[in-house]
Amino acid sequence: MTRIKLLFSALITMTLFYLLQFPQQNLAPFPMGKFLNPFSGFWHNDTGGDEILSSRTLTGLKNSVIVQWDDRRVPHVFAQNDHDLYFTQGYLTARDRLWQMDFITRAAAGRIAEVVPGSLEYDRYRRRVGMIYAAENALKMMLADSVSRAALEAYTLGVNAWVEALDGKDFPLEFKILNYRPELWTPLKSALLLKYMAWELSGFSEELMMTRTRLALGDSLTEALFFRPPLLMEPVIPAGTPWPFQPLPVPDKPEADFFQLPLNAALPFEPDPANGSNNWAVSGSKTRSGYPILCSDPHLGLRLPSIWYEMQLVSPTVNAYGVTLPGTPTVIIGFNREVAWGQTNAGTDVLDWYEVEFKEDNPWEYRYGDAWLPAQQRIERIAVRGGGTVVDTIPITQHGLVVYRQHEKAFKEGIPTGTALRWAAHDPSNELRTFLLLNRARNYDDFVEALSYYDCPGQNFVFASAGGDIAMHHNGKFPLRWPRQGRYISDGRDPAYQWQGWIPREQLPKTRNPARGFVASANQNPAAADYPYYMDGKYASFERGARINERLEAMQRITPEDMMQLQNDNLNLHARTALPRMLAVLEKQDLSLFESRNLQVLQEWNYMNHRDSIAPIIWDRWWDNFQQLVWEDECYSEPYGRLLFPRRDVTVDLVLNDSASSFFDIRSTADTRETFSDLLLLSFQKTDQDLTQAYGTFGEGWRWGKSRGTDIPHMAKIPGLGRMGLDTSGDSMIVNATKKRHGPSWRMVVALGPEVKAWGIYPGGQSGNPGSKYYDDFVDSWVNGKYYELLYLKSPGDSHPRLVGKSILQGGAQP
Amino acid sequence: MKILILLLAMLMLHLLTPFWWWVILLPLAYGFLAAKKGWRAFIAGMCSAGLLWFAMSAVALLTRSETILAKVNVMVKLPGESYLIILAATIIAMLCGGFGALTGFLLREATRSEARSA
Numbered sequence: 050m051t052r053i054k055l056l057f058s059a060l061i062t063m064t065l066f067y068l069l070q071f072p073q074q075n076l077a078p079f080p081m082g083k084f085l086n087p088f089s090g091f092w093h094n095d096t097g098g099d100e101i102l103s104s105r106t107l108t109g110l111k112n113s114v115i116v117q118w119d120d121r122r123v124p125h126v127f128a129q130n131d132h133d134l135y136f137t138q139g140y141l142t143a144r145d146r147l148w149q150m151d152f153i154t155r156a157a158a159g160r161i162a163e164v165v166p167g168s169l170e171y172d173r174y175r176r177r178v179g180m181i182y183a184a185e186n187a188l189k190m191m192l193a194d195s196v197s198r199a200a201l202e203a204y205t206l207g208v209n210a211w212v213e214a215l216d217g218k219d220f221p222l223e224f225k226i227l228n229y230r231p232e233l234w235t236p237l238k239s240a241l242l243l244k245y246m247a248w249e250l251s252g253f254s255e256e257l258m259m260t261r262t263r264l265a266l267g268d269s270l271t272e273a274l275f276f277r278p279p280l281l282m283e284p285v286i287p288a289g290t291p292w293p294f295q296p297l298p299v300p301d302k303p304e305a306d307f308f309q310l311p312l313n314a315a316l317p318f319e320p321d322p323a324n325g326s327n328n329w330a331v332s333g334s335k336t337r338s339g340y341p342i343l344c345s346d347p348h349l350g351l352r353l354p355s356i357w358y359e360m361q362l363v364s365p366t367v368n369a370y371g372v373t374l375p376g377t378p379t380v381i382i383g384f385n386r387e388v389a390w391g392q393t394n395a396g397t398d399v400l401d402w403y404e405v406e407f408k409e410d411n412p413w414e415y416r417y418g419d420a421w422l423p424a425q426q427r428i429e430r431i432a433v434r435g436g437g438t439v440v441d442t443i444p445i446t447q448h449g450l451v452v453y454r455q456h457e458k459a460f461k462e463g464i465p466t467g468t469a470l471r472w473a474a475h476d477p478s479n480e481l482r483t484f485l486l487l488n489r490a491r492n493y494d495d496f497v498e499a500l501s502y503y504d505c506p507g508q509n510f511v512f513a514s515a516g517g518d519i520a521m522h523h524n525g526k527f528p529l530r531w532p533r534q535g536r537y538i539s540d541g542r543d544p545a546y547q548w549q550g551w552i553p554r555e556q557l558p559k560t561r562n563p564a565r566g567f568v569a570s571a572n573q574n575p576a577a578a579d580y581p582y583y584m585d586g587k588y589a590s591f592e593r594g595a596r597i598n599e600r601l602e603a604m605q606r607i608t609p610e611d612m613m614q615l616q617n618d619n620l621n622l623h624a625r626t627a628l629p630r631m632l633a634v635l636e637k638q639d640l641s642l643f644e645s646r647n648l649q650v651l652q653e654w655n656y657m658n659h660r661d662s663i664a665p666i667i668w669d670r671w672w673d674n675f676q677q678l679v680w681e682d683e684c685y686s687e688p689y690g691r692l693l694f695p696r697r698d699v700t701v702d703l704v705l706n707d708s709a710s711s712f713f714d715i716r717s718t719a720d721t722r723e724t725f726s727d728l729l730l731l732s733f734q735k736t737d738q739d740l741t742q743a744y745g746t747f748g749e750g751w752r753w754g755k756s757r758g759t760d761i762p763h764m765a766k767i768p769g770l771g772r773m774g775l776d777t778s779g780d781s782m783i784v785n786a787t788k789k790r791h792g793p794s795w796r797m798v799v800a801l802g803p804e805v806k807a808w809g810i811y812p813g814g815q816s817g818n819p820g821s822k823y824y825d826d827f828v829d830s831w832v833n834g835k836y837y838e839l840l841y842l843k844s845p846g847d848s849h850p851r852l853v854g855k856s857i858l859q860g861g862a863q864p
Numbered sequence: 865m866k867i868l869i870l871l872l873a874m875l876m877l878h879l880l881t882p883f884w885w886w887v888i889l890l891p892l893a894y895g896f897l898a899a900k901k902g903w904r905a906f907i908a909g910m911c912s913a914g915l916l917w918f919a920m921s922a923v924a925l926l927t928r929s930e931t932i933l934a935k936v937n938v939m940v941k942l943p944g945e946s947y948l949i950i951l952a953a954t955i956i957a958m959l960c961g962g963f964g965a966l967t968g969f970l971l972r973e974a975t976r977s978e979a980r981s982a
Contacts, residue, residue, distance in 0.1 A: 058966045065888065069960070082956075089882045093929075770939065819931075820932030
């Protein structure tokens with residue numbers, strides 16, 4: 050009897066142990082016992098970390114460092130030398146953002162499978178596109194340069210000073226949830242982070258889709274739809290800007306016009322949405338103060354913890370304020386006493402795919418010209434949690450890494466199998482040097498020198514100085530191309546397709562102190578057709594850029610408040626351009642009661658995508674449905690399936706200028722010929738059905754801030770740790786580019802002058818700890834379009850009512 | 865008294881080491897070495913472990929863990945108030961402590977009867 054009881058009781062006890070000790074996929078995907086343990090579990094990720102960092106001695110610091118903390122937990126670091134400055138940057142960033150730094154660099158490197166089971170194919174994909182390869186190449190350059198090397202090594206020491214002193218119960222929450230330990234930082238991780246950003250901003254490609262589209266539609270239609278001169282576009286550098294240089298000769302297009310699809314490419318494919326951004330600067334002639342004002346507003350995927358960490362970094366060589374990327378030294382977007390700078394994504398294509406022909410009996414030899422060349426072999430070892438190590442060998446050809454062989458299945462749709470990837474970010478470069486120099490820049494010449502080190506991802510750098518200069522440079526390493534080169538999959542057999550040099554840095558599109566008194570960019574085409582080189586890529590539609598230009602042209606005696614208003618401008622230029630014409634036609638149609646009501650809402654709309662308005666959701670859905678109807682027949686073809694749709698401004702162009710176009714005919718209805726007017730009605734009818742189905746009856750549920758709204762999910766999508774359902778205005782092609790999960794990631798306004806003043810906000814908070822009150826404390830202000838005044842301190846002794854405490858870090862024994 | 869001693873011993877081990885499973889192991893050791901009756905071992909284990917985890921997590925809630933509690937609550941899909949996660953921790957500790965102690969006691973009984981019959 051005792052034995053039966055024992056068996057029973059022991060079984061329950063062992064089951065309890067098992068359930069609590071190991072992650073349970075459905076019940077709790079983390080080790081519950083450890084997690085709930087009130088002595089070291091999640092309870093310790095509380096507001097305790099919110100206190101001012103106590104003064105301490107740190108091995109590795111040369112002198113003492115003073116950190117002033119303001120009421121938003123922004124550290125203002127005063128170091129006596131640059132080593133201590135970047136050491137402290139690493140230390141403080143690790144204190145607030147360690148898990149984020151760890152996870153993002155794991156994701157970049159393809160090391161997620163070590164901690165999250167089932168991530169092997171993700172890791173393989175990251176390795177195959179050459180993330181570690183690129184980071185290693187960049188690291189060699191960074192370490193070869195004594196200045197960037199010193200910064201990188203000091204930063205690494207600082208991060209590790211924090212990590213090494215960390216006790217298990219103080220691990221950031223996500224380590225407890227995912228059940229792994231923080232590891233030591235390395236300079237390679239910083240390089241990986243920069244490459245992660247490079248992939249986010251330039252790792253897109255439409256070549257597979259464009260090749261398929263051209264095959265299906267033929268040359269003339271493809272040209273007409275996809276390379277139509279963008280009539281409404283106002284490029285970053287306006288037409289008429291002189292190009293006072295002799296352009297380099299561009300390689301000729303090979304005679305044999307290669308274009309064919311790789312065998313396994315019949316996959317559906319949606320290109321990633323471009324990460325858009327706005328930046329501009331107005332010269333003193335247009336401002337009330339007489340000094341330039343610079344605005345920067347990068348739009349990125351929204352998540353918590355935020356991609357940015359705000360800091361002021363001061364040493365005898367520098368006093369820079371702005372946002373930093375957790376994982377790399379320096380300020381990335383910011384200002385100092387004399388200058389300010391910011392970036393938007395260039396969008397110019399620096400990533401090409403080449404079809405590679407391997408020898409039939411030897412998968413490590415490929416055709417190049419008349420010869421068979423041996424492929425280099427790059428070996429990647431992918432560690433898998435609880436499952437050993439997977440060894441992966443990647444062929445490297447003249448054209449780059451072969452991401453997937455012909456017979457393999459690509460992890461991400463849109464990657465052509467059997468092709469090699471040529472990506473500018475694979476080449477050695479030292480972008481860190483650019484930021485080290487920008488942080489210390491005092492004038493335009495310093496700015497130009499800093500940019501000369503910056504290769505990838507290409508960016509529109511905006512600049513303004515207290516000296517009165519404003520400038521915009523479309524900057525990066527861009528290959529020389531013949532027209533349309535790189536728009537389709539290239540022939541890897543033909544050496545002529547290889548990139549043959551770069552557009553010289555000094556010949557890139559740029560402008561300094563233009564007569565119109567401002568410079569601005571919003572990811573649109575960098576230059577007009579008069580620019581001597583062929584540049585193409587994923588450029589934004591015209592609306593955001595045109596609206597910014599329209600406002601800046603009209604504005605005079607500009608104040609920083611005017612600039613904040615412009616960053617929050619909700620005018621839907623797309624609707625203002627196309628809607629009146631569409632309504633004029635639709636009004637003549639027979640509409641149902643509900644449709645008439647929707648029509649009336651649009652007729653009364655002031656084109657503002659305000660959160661309290663209902664019109665934006667009706668317009669948004671109507672346009673989508675209309676566009677779908679216009680193109681779904683043309684842009685679908687057996688056996689290729691769905692093809693790329695033309696850019697939005699092409700459709701707008703048709704609506705305004707060519708309403709008799711045959712594109713409005715629905716091809717599947719052979720006996721009737723639909724007109725522009727028919728399509729408007731059909732799509733408008735569908736819109737009412739769609740909206741009622743998605744958001745219920747007309748009313749509160751249709752409000753833009755509710756029907757669209759914004760979510761900021763946690764970086765690893767852990768439920769409960771994000772901020773969902775935020776009541777926001779704006780939209781993607783609106784100056785206030787707030788979308789569902791994407792939007793303004795750092796709004797900054799800098800008024801230069803004898804005393805620089807600045808304002809900024811990002812959708813998050815300084816602490817990466819979900820239990821902290823500083824985790825998401827900026828979010829509500831961000832939703833409401835508010836700004837914080839940034840405290841730019843000049844000396845560690847400065848006092849200000851918003852300074853709340855001070856930490857003194859003392860140097861310890863040298864390691 | 866037994867409960868108090870058990871509780872204090874568990875508290876010490878918890879403070880010194882990061883392991884959660886003292887709430888099983890310690891009651892198990894107690895059951896094996898000192899318990900006189902099965903049901904009393906069960907209650908002593910259950911009360912000491914449950915009380916300890918309850919007290920510690922309640923302190924956490926009352927001091928500065930409210931924000932994280934609310935978030936973890938959403939994460940583990942518990943409805944409503946954040947005290948539910950405390951309740952969950954307490955129940956888990958009670959079950960561990962109770963069955964740990966009972967198993968310890970029965971293990972000794974089984975080995976004894978084996979020794980007797982041998």
